[in-house]
Amino acid sequence: MPARNGSVLFEQLALPLLPSLYSHAFWLSRNQEDAEDIVQETISKALRAFDSFQSGTNFRAWIFRILRNTFLTSRAAIATSRTVFMEDHVDLFDVSDPSPTPEDHLLRLDNHAALTEALERLHPQLREVLLLCEIEELKYKEIAVVLDIPIGTVMSRISRARRTLYAQLSQQVGSLL
């Protein structure tokens, strides 16, 4: 595509996503300045690589993937020790099954503070997949593109993230009783 047309198209596609990109960068880096740097660099990289973007494919997933790769190679990622691979640390994600009943779940979910704390305590990579699913409302296949993992792994990570939340909520509620 001609450079000017490409630039205009890029702006049309990227402009509505700026708040989402910033929010996600903030969740990843947990720092306002780092989030801005990550988004700025993401825009720069995406603009340069826009010729490689295939028209008709998912721009949102494409640019979120660039954002994530930018974060992973940033100082912020090293500071938050995010560049470990989940599959290398399976033990981190083993969920001890407290065997709560479904009724227990329903009772605990109205505790907003407990859920917020559980989300904060969630391992960053499990929190990230939930963010993409719940906040950015990406489909599993889009999340697979962003995280560069098979769709089956996306499904198991989301499931594991929710089970971990349940387990943490159970522990929190249990400690209050």
Added chain:
Amino acid sequence: MIQDHQHLSYEEVSALVDGELIPRDAHDLEQHLASCHSCALSVISAMQLKSATKRAFKRFAPPPEVLTRFRARLLPETPKNPARVYTARSLIRGALAACLLLALSLLIRREVRQSSGLAAELLDQHLALLSSDSPPEVISSDRHTVKPWFDGKLPFSFNLPDAFPSGTTLKGGDLIFLDGHPAALLVFTVGRHQASVFLTQRSFAGTPSVARRTLSGFTIQYAKTQDLYLTVVSDGNPSDLALLVSALVAEQSPR
């Protein structure tokens, strides 16, 4: 597909509440839910958790000035200065200065254009490798696999060292074309970063003379041997990249 005597797995419950099941599977699961109180409660609680998680996750909005900077970044070529009124004298001075600048710039234009254009092209190649789903054509950390793959594809040859600097791993290679010239692309992992090494013939006139530059936050390092130009593009540590360049240059020396 779920059987009547089975309960839904965690993954099935998650996929159901996320609307990720194909219609036929969703129909089967819903039929099961109609007759299984335990699974029905699990799905309801999963829907409650999904809804509560959405509420608990805070969306961070960029401050207005940050959003303005992002927008400006989207259109770097947009003129930022408002229109001004010029006098005839200032226009003449400006024209003379412009002529002088033009004369000076013509002297260095060709080299600058070639080097800038090439640097941008190399960076684009590197970014495309980072962001696309297409891996390099040959994927191997074994130099005896990667190097022979280029046989017959390039009008030149190169060597790869037995061992790379600590923390540097060969990932693969690919054949690319820079300004119409065939080049070898070698992909490395340097620490936590990916590095693209481009090998071209010295007769290829596009390679700049500077040893290192930065472009959009990426380091681009150049080196030359008797027959080849080496260019490394990465956002990794420049000193680590320099070690990789040195190792590659040393291996090209005649023995």
